Each structure stands twice: as C-alpha cells, then as structure tokens.
Amino acid sequence: xxxxxxxxxxxxxxxxxxxxxxxxxxxxxxxxxxxxxxxxxxxxxxxxxxxxxxxxxxxxxxxxxxxxxxxxxxxxxxxxxxxxxxxxxxxxxxxxxxxxxxxxxxxxxxxxxxxxxxxxxxxxxxxxxxxxxxxxxxxxxxxxxxxxxxxxxxxxxxxxxxxxxxxxxxxxxxxxxxxxxxxxxxxxxxxxxxxxxxxxxxxxxxxxxxxxxxxxxxxxxxxxxxxxxxxxxxxxxxxxxxxxxxxxxxxxxxxxxxxxxxxxxxxxx
Amino acid sequence: xxxxxxxxxxxxxxxxxxxxxxxxxxxxxxxxxxxxxxxxxxxxxxxxxxxxxxxxxxxxxxxxxxxxxxxxxxxxxxxxxxxxxxxxxxxxxxxxxxxxxxxxxxxxxxxxxxxxxxxxxxxxxxxxxxxxxxxxxxxxxxxxxxxxxxxxxxxxxxxxxxxxxxxxxxxxxxxxxxxxxxxxxxxxxxxxxxxxxxxxxxxxxxxxxxxxxxxxxxxxxxxxxxxxxxxxxxxxxxxxxxxxxxxxxxxxxxxxxxxxxxxxxxxxxxxxxxxxxxxxxxxxxxxxxxxxxxxxxxxxxxxxxxxxxxxxxxxxxxxxxxxxxxxxxxxxxxxxxxxxxxxxxxxxxxxxxxxxxxxxxxxxxxxxxxxxxxxxxxxxxxxxxxxxxxxxxxxxxxxxxxxxxxxxxxxxxxxxxxxxxxxxxxxxxxxxxxxxxxxxxxxxxxxxxxxxxxxxxxxxxxxxxxxxxxxxxxxxxxxxxxxxxxxxxxxxxxxxxxxxxxxxxxxxxxxxxxxxxxxxxxxxx
Numbered sequence: 001x002x003x004x005x006x007x008x009x010x011x012x013x014x015x016x017x018x019x020x021x022x023x024x025x026x027x028x029x030x031x032x033x034x035x036x037x038x039x040x041x042x043x044x045x046x047x048x049x050x051x052x053x054x055x056x057x058x059x060x061x062x063x064x065x066x067x068x069x070x071x072x073x074x075x076x077x078x079x080x081x082x083x084x085x086x087x088x089x090x091x092x093x094x095x096x097x098x099x100x101x102x103x104x105x106x107x108x109x110x111x112x113x114x115x116x117x118x119x120x121x122x123x124x125x126x127x128x129x130x131x132x133x134x135x136x137x138x139x140x141x142x143x144x145x146x147x148x149x150x151x152x153x154x155x156x157x158x159x160x161x162x163x164x165x166x167x168x169x170x171x172x173x174x175x176x177x178x179x180x181x182x183x184x185x186x187x188x189x190x191x192x193x194x195x196x197x198x199x200x201x202x203x204x205x206x207x208x209x210x211x212x213x214x215x216x217x218x219x220x221x222x223x224x225x226x227x228x229x230x231x232x233x234x235x236x237x238x239x240x241x242x243x244x245x246x247x248x249x250x251x252x253x254x255x256x257x258x259x260x261x262x263x264x265x266x267x268x269x
Numbered sequence: 270x271x272x273x274x275x276x277x278x279x280x281x282x283x284x285x286x287x288x289x290x291x292x293x294x295x296x297x298x299x300x301x302x303x304x305x306x307x308x309x310x311x312x313x314x315x316x317x318x319x320x321x322x323x324x325x326x327x328x329x330x331x332x333x334x335x336x337x338x339x340x341x342x343x344x345x346x347x348x349x350x351x352x353x354x355x356x357x358x359x360x361x362x363x364x365x366x367x368x369x370x371x372x373x374x375x376x377x378x379x380x381x382x383x384x385x386x387x388x389x390x391x392x393x394x395x396x397x398x399x400x401x402x403x404x405x406x407x408x409x410x411x412x413x414x415x416x417x418x419x420x421x422x423x424x425x426x427x428x429x430x431x432x433x434x435x436x437x438x439x440x441x442x443x444x445x446x447x448x449x450x451x452x453x454x455x456x457x458x459x460x461x462x463x464x465x466x467x468x469x470x471x472x473x474x475x476x477x478x479x480x481x482x483x484x485x486x487x488x489x490x491x492x493x494x495x496x497x498x499x500x501x502x503x504x505x506x507x508x509x510x511x512x513x514x515x516x517x518x519x520x521x522x523x524x525x526x527x528x529x530x531x532x533x534x535x536x537x538x539x540x541x542x543x544x545x546x547x548x549x550x551x552x553x554x555x556x557x558x559x560x561x562x563x564x565x566x567x568x569x570x571x572x573x574x575x576x577x578x579x580x581x582x583x584x585x586x587x588x589x590x591x592x593x594x595x596x597x598x599x600x601x602x603x604x605x606x607x608x609x610x611x612x613x614x615x616x617x618x619x620x621x622x623x624x625x626x627x628x629x630x631x632x633x634x635x636x637x638x639x640x641x642x643x644x645x646x647x648x649x650x651x652x653x654x655x656x657x658x659x660x661x662x663x664x665x666x667x668x669x670x671x672x673x674x675x676x677x678x679x680x681x682x683x684x685x686x687x688x689x690x691x692x693x694x695x696x697x698x699x700x701x702x703x704x705x706x707x708x709x710x711x712x713x714x715x716x717x718x719x720x721x722x723x724x725x726x727x728x729x730x731x732x733x734x735x736x737x738x739x740x741x742x743x744x745x746x747x748x749x750x751x752x753x754x755x756x757x758x759x760x761x762x763x764x765x766x767x768x769x770x771x772x773x774x775x776x777x778x779x780x781x782x783x784x785x786x787x788x789x790x791x792x793x794x
Contacts, residue, residue, distance in 0.1 A: 073714055077707040084699045092607050092698075188603065188698035189305075192596035195703065199710040200589050206717045207585040209578070210326045223714075 012105045017112035020102070025116055030089075034082040035124035038075045038170065039131070045071030046132035047139070055144035055151075064145050065162035065232040068136030072166055072230070075128065076223075079121055079170045080194045083177030086117050087260075088187030096269045106264050110182065114257070117174055125170035133163050158232045165229030165246055172246075173198070176222070176253040182260030197252070198223045215239050222252045292618050292627040300601065300631050309593040310639045313681070316593065317643030320586025321651035325578075325658075349568065349660060350421035350536075352441040353490065357568040357663060360420040360441075361536035363548025363561025364413070366498035369525040375412050375497050376461040378477060380454045380556070381517035382429050384408045384503060403512065404431040407751060410501040410516025410559060412460050414469055416491055418533045425469035425486040426500065426565070427460035429516070435460070436751070437471035439486035442567050444751040447473040447483040457519075467491050477520070497523070498530060501548060501561035511545060515560040536563060567749050568663075579662045580670075580745040583651025584677055587740070588713075590643055591684055592706060598632045598688035599701040606696045611794045621789045625693060629686050629782065636685030640678030648674060663746040672767060676742025679771055683778045684709065687736060690781035693789055708777075713737050733764050736777045741770030 025031050049070035055062050090096040103109040145151045173194070181190035201221020205214045218224040218239045228238045228245030235241070240248065300306060352358040384404030411428030425439035427447070435447030435458055452458045459474035467489040472480040499521070503512030532550035548561030605611040618624045648670060655661070665673075684705075692701040716731035732738050741763035748762060763770060 070715070073711045074707050077703045077711070081699050081703045088699055186698075188596050188600045188702050191699045191702045192592050192706070195706040195710070196589070196592040199706065199714060200592070202714055202717070203588050203710070204320075204323060204585075207324050207582070208326060209324075209582070213323070213326060 012103055012108060014108050014112060017103050017105075017108050018115060020099075021109075021112045021116040025120065030085065031082060031120060034078055034085070035120055037078040038082070038121070038124045039128040041075040041078060042069070042071035042125070042128035043131045043135065045074055047135045050136045050139040050143070053140070053143055053145075055140075055149050057149065060144070060149065061234070062145075063231055063233045064136055064140050064151060065133075065159060065166075065230050066227070067140065068132050069129065069162070069166050069230050071128070071132055072170065072226075075125075076170060076173045076198060077195060079125065079174040080177040080198070081191060082121060083117060083174035084181045084187050084190045084194065086113055086178055086181075088181045088185075088190060091181075091185050091269075092187060100269050107261060110261055110264055114175060114178055117178055118171060121171045121174040122167065125167045128170075129163050129166045133159070156232075158235075161242060162230045162232050165226070165242055168246055169226040169229060169249060172249045172253045173222070173226075176249075176256045179253065179256030179258070179260035183256070183263045185263075197221075220248065222249045225249055289623055289627065292623055293630050295617070296624075296627045296631040300635065303604075306597045306600070309597045310635055312593045313590040313636075313639045314643040314646070317584070317586040317590035317640070317677075318646040318650060320589055321583050321647050321654060324582045324585035325651050325654040352421050352567075353423045353488075354440065354442065355664070356442060357660075358421055358441040359536075359564050359566055359568045360422075361534075361544055361563030362500050362502035362565055363550070363559060363563070364415070364418060364496070364498060364500050364533045364535050365530040365550045365557070365559050366415075366418065366496040366533060367523075367528045367530055368494055369414075369497045369523070370494040371525075372465050373497075373524040374461060374463045374522070375414065375524070376459065376520070376522040377412050377499065377518045378457050378459050378520040379411065379429050379452050379516060380457045380519055381515075382408065382410050382431065382452050383515045384431060385513045385515070386511070404514070405504050405512050406430070406432040407504040407564070408502070408512055408514040409436070409504060409565075410499070410514055410561075412462055412498070413500045414462050414464055414495055414497045416488075416495055418496060418535055420536050423488045423491055424565070425462060425471065425488060427462055427471045427473060427483065428500075429458050429460075431504075431514075433751075435473045435483070437484040437486070438565070438751065439469065439484075440488065441565065442749065443484075443486065444749075445471075445484035447471075447481070448475060459520075462497075464491075464495070464497075497525070499550075499557065499559045500565075501559045502563045502565055503561065504564040511562045513548070513560055513562055515558060518557045518559065519555060521557060530557075532559075534561070538562070564752075566752050567747075578655050578658060580648075580652065580655065580665045581673065581743040582655060583647050584644055584673060584743045586643070586647060587640075587677055587680065587743070588710070590639070591681065591709065594636055594639060594681055594685055595688040595705050595709075596702050598636065598685035599692035599705060600698055601628055601632050602689055602692040603696060603698040603701055606794075607698065615794050622786050625689075625782070625786055625789055629689055632685045632689050633682040637678045637682035640681030641674060643681075644674040644677035661745075665745050669745060673743050673745060676739075676767060676771060680739040680742060680774065683739065683771070683774045684736065687774075687778040687781050690778065690785040693785035694781065709736050732770075734773065736774040738763070738765050738770040739774035741765045742767045 046068050049067050053062060053067045090099055099109060100106060177190065177194045180193050181187060184190050184193065201217055202224050205217035205221065205224065208214045208217065225240055225245040225248035228240045229242045231238055231242060349357045350360055382404065386403050408431040409428040411426055413424055413426035415424035416422035423440055425437070427435070427437050429435055429452040432451070433446070434449040437445045437447060448458060450456065456475065459477045461472040461480065463470045463472070467487060469486045469488060471483040473483055474480045499516070499518050501514045501516045503514040530550060530552065534544065534547040536544065538544040538547040544562040548559065551558040605614055614624060615621060688701070688705045691705050695701045695704065712731040712735040732740065744763055744767055746762070765773065
C-alpha cells in the first residue's frame with residue numbers, strides 16, 4: 001500500500017501563495033508599523049507645511065497640492081523600507097528557503113508578494129494622501145490660497161488627479177524597492193540603492209548649471225517625475241505632463257521588478 | 270591512582286588585549302575583510318570624483334561651454350575688473366567728478382536718496398524683484414575720491430544708503446557704519462572726505478558742525494591727482510531690471526580749486542552692459558542731483574560681476590558619495606545583529622561602550638579617508654574643467670582649498686558615525702539606512718524644492734539645523750554683508766559659517782552616539 005496515493009499533489013496556485021503571504025503580513029508587527037509610519041509622516045509633514053506656507057499674492061507661485069503633499073518626501077522612504085523588507089526579511093532570516101520550498105514556482109511567489117505589498121501600500125497611502133489633502137483643504141484657504149489669488153477651488157479634478165498621482169507614486173516606489181531587493185538580496189544595499197535613485201536625481205538637477213541637462217535629469221529621475229504627477233498649477237511648464245511623470249516612475253518600477261524577477265528565477269536563493 | 274585537577278586552558282589577559290587600540294584593530298579587521306564594504310567605500314570615492322564631469326558642464330551665461338567638441342563657440346566673458354587687492358570687483362556707477370591735486374577736503378549735505386526700478390513690460394514678471402519705485406537696502410549715493418574713472422581703481426567713499434544708514438567704504442571690500450537712519454530733507458546727512466597723502470578719512474554729521482570720524486582708509490598707491498566728486502549706484506538685487514538711485518546734494522564744498530563737474534558712467538552703459546541707460550547729473554539752483562545704476566563692491570555673485578563659477582561646484586558629488594558610505598556605516602553594526610556576531614563581539618569585549626567607540630573610530634576613519642581622497646581628486650580633476658568656462662567667481666586660496674577638502678572628509682566621517690549610531694539604536698539595516706538617508710537628504714530636497722524660500726527666505730532653516738548644514742565647509746566664495754546678492758543655496762551660498770555647519774552635524778552625531786551608547790549598555794544584545 002502506498003502512502004503517496006492519498007496525498008493530493010500540490011498545485012502551487014497563486015491563490016494559495018497570496019493567502020500565505022497575507023498570513024505572513026498580518027501576523028508580523030513590522031509591516032503594520034511601517035504603514036502607520038507612511039500615514040503619520042505624510043499627515044504630519046503635510047500639515048506642518050500647510051501651516052507654515054503663506055501665499056501673499058497671485059504671483060506667489062505655490063502649488064497647494066505640493067504644499068499639502070510635502071510629507072511624500074519622507075514618507076516615500078518608509079514605503080521603500082516596506083517594499084525592501086517584504087523580501088529582504090526573507091533573505092536575512094533564511095525564511096526564503098522555507099518559502100521557496102513551499103512555493104517552488106518563484107515567479108508566482110514573487111507575484112503574490114507584490115500583490116500583498118500593493119494592497120498594503122495602496123491602502124495606507126490612500127488614507128495618508130486623503131488625510132493630507134483634507135488638512136490642506138482646511139488650512140490653506142486661511143493662508144492666502146484663495147480665489148482672489150487664483151486658487152478657485154481645492155477640490156477640482158486637477159486636485160483629484162494630484163491626489164491619485166501621490167497615492168500611485170508611493171505604491172510604485174514600494175514596488176520599485178521590492179524589485180531591487182529581489183535583485184540584490186540585501187536589505188541595506190537595496191534601501192541605499194532605492195533612496196539614492198530617488199533623492200540624488202533632484203539634487204543633481206539642482207547642482208548642474210547646464211539647464212538642458214538639469215531638465216533631462218528632472219525628466220528621468222523618479223522623484224521629480226513623480227512630483228510632476230502631483231502638480232496642479234503651471235502644469236504646462238513642467239518637464240513632463242502629470243501622466244507622463246507617473247509613466248516614468250512606472251517604467252523605473254517595471255525595470256526593477258523585471259530585474260528582480262530575472263534574478264529570482266535564475267539564481268540560487 | 271592519582272587524580273589530576275583539570276585546569277581549564279585560559280590565555281592570560283595581557284595588557285595589550287585590554288587596550289582600546291586592540292579593539293580598534295579587531296574592528297578594522299572586520300571592516301577590511303568584507304569585500305562589499307571596501308567596494309562601497311571605493312564607490313564613495315568614485316562617486317564624489319566622477320560627479321565633476323556633470324557639475325562642471327557649464328552652458329549658461331558668458332561662460333558657456335557647448336560640449337567639449339565645440340568649445341570654440343563659447344562666448345567670451347567680459348573682462349573682470351580686479352581691485353587693488355587683486356579680488357574681482359564690480360565697479361559700475363555714475364560719477365560726477367573733477368580732477369583734484371594734492372591734499373584737500375570735500376564736504377556735502379545730502380537731503381534725499383530715492384530709488385526707482387523700471388517697470389517691467391506688460392506680461393513680464395520680474396524674477397524675485399519688485400517692479401516700480403523702490404530703494405534697495407544698499408542703494409547708495411554720496412561723495413567719493415577715486416584714483417581715476419577706470420574700473421577697479423582705488424577709492425574711498427562716504428555715502429548714504431537705502432536702509433543701512435551712512436557708510437564709509439573703500440577699496441571694494443571695506444565697509445564701516447556711520448549714522449543710522451534714512452536721509453531726508455528733515456534729517457539731512459553731512460558727509461566729508463579728507464585726503465592727506467595716502468590716507469583718506471571719512472566723517473559724518475547730522476548738522477554740519479559736529480563731525481564724527483567714521484573710518485580711515487589707507488590707499489598708499491594713490492597718485493597725486495585724483496578724481497573727487499559725487500556718485501550714485503542703485504545696487505540692484507538679481508532682478509534683471511536694475512535700480513536707479515538718485516541722490517540730492519546741497520552745500521557742496523571743495524577745498525581744491527573747482528573746475529566744474531563731468532558726468533561719467535564708470536563701467537560704461539548701454540544695451541550690452543549691465544546698465545541699461547547712463548545715469549544723469551542735473552545741476553540746479555542750490556542743489557545737484559546725481560542718479561545712477563550699478564554697484565561698487567566685491568564681485569561675489571552679483572549681477573554686475575563676471576558671472577564666474579564657484580569652485581565648490583567641483584565638490585557637488587559629495588551627496589552621491591554619502592549614500593554608499595551611509596549603507597556601509599549602518600551595516601557595520603547591523604550586520605553583527607543580523608548574524609548574531611554581536612554576542613561574540615561583546616563576549617570578547619564586554620565593555621560595550623568601548624566596542625561602540627572602536628567601531629566609530631574605524632568607520633569614521635574610513636569615511637574621512639574616502640572623503641579626503643574623493644574631495645582632493647574632485648578638486649584636482651574639476652578645477653581645470655571648471656576653468657574651461659572662464660575664471661572662477663572668486664579666487665580661492667590654498668588654505669580655503671584645504672578647508673574644503675578636509676571639511677568634506679570630516680563631513681563624511683561624521684555622517685558615517687551618525688549612521689553607525691542610528692544602526693546601533695535600531696539594530697536593523699533597512700530602517701537604519703532609510704532613517705539616516707532621509708534625515709540627511711529630505712531637508713536638503715525641501716530646501717531646494719518647490720517650497721524653497723517659504724518662511725526661511727534665503728538660507729532657510731533646513732541647512733542650519735540638519736546634518737547637511739556641514740556642506741558649508743565647501744563654501745568657496747565669501748559673503749559680504751554690504752552686497753545685495755541673493756545668498757541662497759541656488760547661488761551656492763550656505764547659511765552657516767564653514768565650521769559652524771560642521772559643528773551642527775557633529776552635534777547630531779554626538780546625540781545619536783550618546784543614545785546608542787545608552788541603549789547598547791542597557792539592552793540585551
């Protein structure tokens with residue numbers, strides 16, 4: 001009598017992988033803290049920026065969405081950490097061997113990881129951005145962002161686009177981090193790479209004195225491109241249109257995910 | 270049968286093994302034997318150095334370099350006048366003068382100083398400046414004794430200013446305050462310059478009888494015959510419209526024989542110069558009016574200067590070099606936690622504070638050396654690249670260059686220690702690296718970003734209270750308080766004095782190290 005006959009052969013479905021990854025997420029405290037960090041930082045920095053911003057005249061040139069979403073600058077670092085640790089922790093604890101034994105189809109496992117991460121970060125950043133937009137809506141009209149200065153409404157379609165852009169931006173950055181950490185397998189190196197890519201482009205663009213080169217840097221860097229997606233005024237003068245900006249971020253993310261998937265598929269864990 | 274007591278083998282603790290430097294040596298061995306870390310430090314050096322090829326690519330203004338292939342198309346820069354001290358100067362003003370020989374005195378009463386900024390054509394929003402009437406804080410008019418009317422010649426002047434009271438200035442870089450307050454018909458200002466050989470003394474007075482000595486200028490190379498007279502300079506900010514300053518002079522007294530005033534636009538005027546139209550001299554009954562654009566002073570980043578580049582451009586790669594160094598410095602301790610090596614380390618060196626100190630010494634030294642090599646290379650490679658596009662904005666002494674290089678090295682060393690301390694506090698690589706990078710870079714991005722200038726104005730709080738305040742060690746162009754220059758980051762000026770900025774970063778590292786020390790001793794490893 002054979003024992004094996006009674007055990008159904010494993011089928012390694014995506015649904016099972018998703019369930020497993022979801023269980024990992026909800027039974028560990030770390031990710032929840034990181035998501036709380038995204039929300040807190042976005043809200044706190046946005047409220048602080050809105051409270052200090054003053055628009056004295058119609059030519060003040062301040063974008064209310066940029067002011068409200070100032071918190072995206074620090075919050076994206078937290079979203080990046082969430083993306084990095086989703087896979088980085090598996091490598092640093094050796095859990096990756098167990099995970100890949102249970103789910104030998106690595107790309108399915110990777111997809112499940114990405115899906116669970118999207119769900120987490122999308123939810124957290126939607127909450128965060130909605131809160132920051134609301135705070136800006138309440139505070140900014142009292143600080144000169146009035147119709148007299150050309151800010152007719154802070155709840156128009158443009159403002160909605162800026163908010164959606166900010167939410168998608170944070171989610172894409174978390175995914176970019178997921179792809180890079182799968183490629184380099186080390187949390188510290190991955191977070192250094194992600195934050196380097198994010199923060200160095202705008203700084204380099206500010207430092208170069210060649211305006212054409214600076215504009216190109218603003219076009220290809222994911223952070224400035226993502227900021228273009230959050231603009232509500234002077235959209236015509238931006239290096240990229242809002243959706244092009246989001247497209248550039250998506251290209252970076254796609255590239256990183258591809259790199260991560262290839263490395264995961266072709267390498268020993 | 271005999272029993273032998275089993276004596277455990279134990280190496281005697283020699284004094285060397287107890288010593289701190291032994292611990293430093295052990296940590297150094299840990300550091301240098303991890304190949305990835307050594308590579309990351311090399312990447313730091315390469316990143317700092319290689320960035321000069323981007324940051325020295327200057328293609329705007331008179332210094333345009335249209336790529337290396339067509340450098341011949343670069344527009345020639347206007348010759349930069351230099352002052353008696355050899356420093357680049359701006360010397361553009363309207364001068365009503367007459368030649369005078371030998372010792373003597375010039376005295377005037379000033380009753381008015383007004384300023385006017387030409388209104389911009391419709392649709393043009395001036396960049397940062399206000400259109401319409403407006404006196405700039407350093408708009409000036411007064412009396413001057415100047416060697417001749419060519420730019421850069423020696424001079425001494427007494428003047429009233431827009432909002433800085435009466436000043437005595439000489440030879441471009443010197444400035445001494447006199448009576449405070451604005452000049453008006455009800456509170457006139459009397460100004461006097463006395464020439465005695467190579468010395469010119471300035472006095473001011475509110476009533477024309479009680480005089481106060483303001484300053485004494487030594488101009489040893491002054492020729493016997495010089496030009497003395499009245500001047501006005503609008504001293505605009507960086508708006509490209511310029512400000513016209515108009516001064517009203519009464520009771521002009523010359524001890525020399527008077528020969529009549531000649532009006533000269535020092536530095537020229539016209540569409541191709543910084544001054545749109547020449548100034549004016551109007552002599553009426555009892556009062557003389559002189560109006561002029563321009564400014565007299567050091568040429569450090571002002572619109573009338575030669576537009577040269579600042580040497581600190583060559584060190585712009587410091588930010589990219591910081592990132593790999595921060596990753597390594599944080600991992601220097603977090604890797605021990607991840608691998609459980611920390612237990613071995615603390616067993617070998619039970620005095621935990623000393624372990625942390627040893628790690629700080631090693632990673633700080635690694636950061637210092639990387640910064641020293643990177644900055645020295647960047648300066649060596651970048652200076653000739655920068656000079657392709659014309660002379661430097663301000664001549665940089667060897668001492669200043671040394672400060673820039675050593676300061677950059679110290680900046681990296683302290684950042685590495687900060688990362689080590691944060692790594693000890695949070696014990697996990699990714700959060701530690703993210704915290705340090707965010708603390709260092711986010712304020713900097715905000716200082717440059719779309720909210721720049723809000724609240725803080727030029728030199729916002731971001732670079733005064735955060736670790737990157739230390740970038741001020743790279744300041745290559747001095748700041749002169751008597752200049753209307755936008756001393757902002759965009760123009761390459763940091764808000765703090767060089768070593769003060771580094772002290773801010775040191776304070777951050779010290780606070781983090783203190784918390785790390787406290788937690789390391791208190792917690793289980």
